[in-house]
Amino acid sequence: MKVGVLGATGRTGQLVIAEALKRGHSVTAIARNPDKLKQKHDNLSVVKASIFSAEELTEAFRDHDAVVSALGFSRSPPVTGYTESMKAAVAAMRASSVKRLVLLTAFYTDVTAAQGLGFFLNLFVKFLKHLLTNMREMEQYLESDAGDLDWTVVRPGGLNSRAARDQALVQREAAMAISGAGVASYIPRANVARFMVEQLEDDRYVRKAVAIAVNS
Template identity: 30%
Template sequence: MKLAIFGASGGVGRHLVEQALQAGHEIKALLRSASALSIAHPRLHIVVGSFAQPDGVTEVVQGADAVISVLGVRKGDTSPVCTDGMRGIVQAMNAAGARRLIALSAYGASETRNASLFIRFVRRIIAAKMRDKDSMEALIRASALDWTLVRPAVLSNGEQHGHCRAGTSLRPGLAGRLARADLAAFLLREAVEGSFMGEAVVVAQ
């Protein structure tokens, strides 16, 4: 497959790029700097730019069989990175005729905001981040794209287990965890199989 990846230099993104290359896929990724990703491969094409440059975003999604967004904010950053980035991605996909979108969101976003007392507490602590995810999800749902929203349990840098649970009504609970490598594997599998088209799926170990 030809994959477009946004957020490739992040914790989940690096695993996603490595696993996609190992599986034989072709990748285009948007990076602010070519040095932001220390992976070189003939099937990996880096486009240097930002969401302020629509031509670069369109170049990344042009011809893609699936677009995967694993955008996220750095610690302490309260800017709406996911919403602003997704607005550019949706516009570029419409312009390029790309249809399939898989986007990393968060458990506790949108209709899961009141899933538990713990989630309500978390939303107060990281209110700006969760509002950003809410807005991103609303933007995606309003699009005419073939989308999947992925809401993982609390992420860790642990070793890949090679399996995870996934479902639209799954509740990860307070102890729910998921290795970033396993999340990357799920995102890649969803891009290939499309098992949760038009749904928001929760993923946990």
């Protein structure tokens, strides 16, 4: 497949690129600052485009089969980057006839789902409230306005930069989080990236959200 990656210079985005290349895909890394990307590969090209410009993204997505987004924004309010970039990306996907989209959000995008689940979790969710709320607004935008696209929302818990765990991930469709005995609250970005790239060839979670975790 020919895959466009948003958030390509980020910690998860770079792992998405490496995983996609490893699986034989061709990758276009879309970045505001292409010089930041140090990876080199015959099947990797880097394009400078604004994630908020449907026009620039349409050009970047032309002749592609899929888009993967690992964009991330600051938690300071107002947080609008998720919805604003997704509206531009959806318009661009329509204009360039790309249907498959895999994107990253997080546990507890519906912040009310954390209520009653303990003091520390509630404190954490409160700290990230504006970020999580804009992620949820992006998910809701896809649910209500992007039924013509084959999107999959991937919701992990806390991310770390450790090596990928060699195990099948715990997966729960439509869940806001996965917790309980035997489930780790952190997941390596490498496992998240691998899962996201696997979704490109799997239609199980098309137009769905899925929470993922590793066993502890």
